[in-house]
Amino acid sequence: MSFSYPVAVKFSEIDLAGVVFNSHYLTWCEDAKMAFLDSVGYGPYRFADEHRLALVRHAEIDWTASLKPLDHADIRVSVDRIGTSSFTLRHEIWRRGDSALLTATCVITYVWFDTGAGAKADLDPSFRAALEQSEAQASPA
Numbered sequence: 435m436s437f438s439y440p441v442a443v444k445f446s447e448i449d450l451a452g453v454v455f456n457s458h459y460l461t462w463c464e465d466a467k468m469a470f471l472d473s474v475g476y477g478p479y480r481f482a483d484e485h486r487l488a489l490v491r492h493a494e495i496d497w498t499a500s501l502k503p504l505d506h507a508d509i510r511v512s513v514d515r516i517g518t519s520s521f522t523l524r525h526e527i528w529r530r531g532d533s534a535l536l537t538a539t540c541v542i543t544y545v546w547f548d549t550g551a552g553a554k555a556d557l558d559p560s561f562r563a564a565l566e567q568s569e570a571q572a573s574p575a
Contacts, residue, residue: 436572437473439466439509441527443501453500460493463525463540466509470523474564486558488544491520499529499537506530507537513569519554520545521565 441462449455468478471488481487501507508528515522525540548555557565 436568437470437511439469439511441507441509443503443505443507445503448503453502456495459495459527459538459540462509462527463493463523463542466511466525467523467542467544470511470568474568476561476564484558485548485550486555486561487547487549488521489547490542491545492543493540494542495538495540497538499535501527501529501537512572513565514541515543516557516562516565516569519556521557 439462443454447454447458467488471477471481507530510526510528512524512526513521514524520543522541522543525542526536527538527540529535529537545554546557546561547553
């Protein structure tokens with residue numbers, strides 16, 4: 435995976451069990467998605483200018499370990515699939531430290547949405563190309 439987004443666990447994100455409350459993982463993935471898309475030339479201002487959004491269609495999260503207050507993690511984002519009007523990103527959340535540990539994997543499918551038409555749309559060719567380039571760069575040679 436070639437893109438990584440840092441996260442520092444805040445006390446406000448902790449539940450009664452002393453670990454990160456589930457919904458915060460999706461918030462982190464949204465932030466990581468926006469940073470990733472910005473890195474391939476599709477930041478939030480471009481979305482607004484081109485009347486496009488990437489809306490969540492489906493999300494799956496598998497937890498394998500816990501994050502606690504003051505932990506630091508990296509969300510590694512990669513393109514998992516590119517469809518006609520949707521794309522899927524894989525977000526792996528790794529706790530930092532001497533022995534990095536995978537704590538969760540979030541696989542989220544986004545639908546390309548035309549805000550002017552108020553409906554889903556085919557991926558714009560330049561957006562598709564940006565995703566394909568990122569996918570190719572992350573794949574082992």
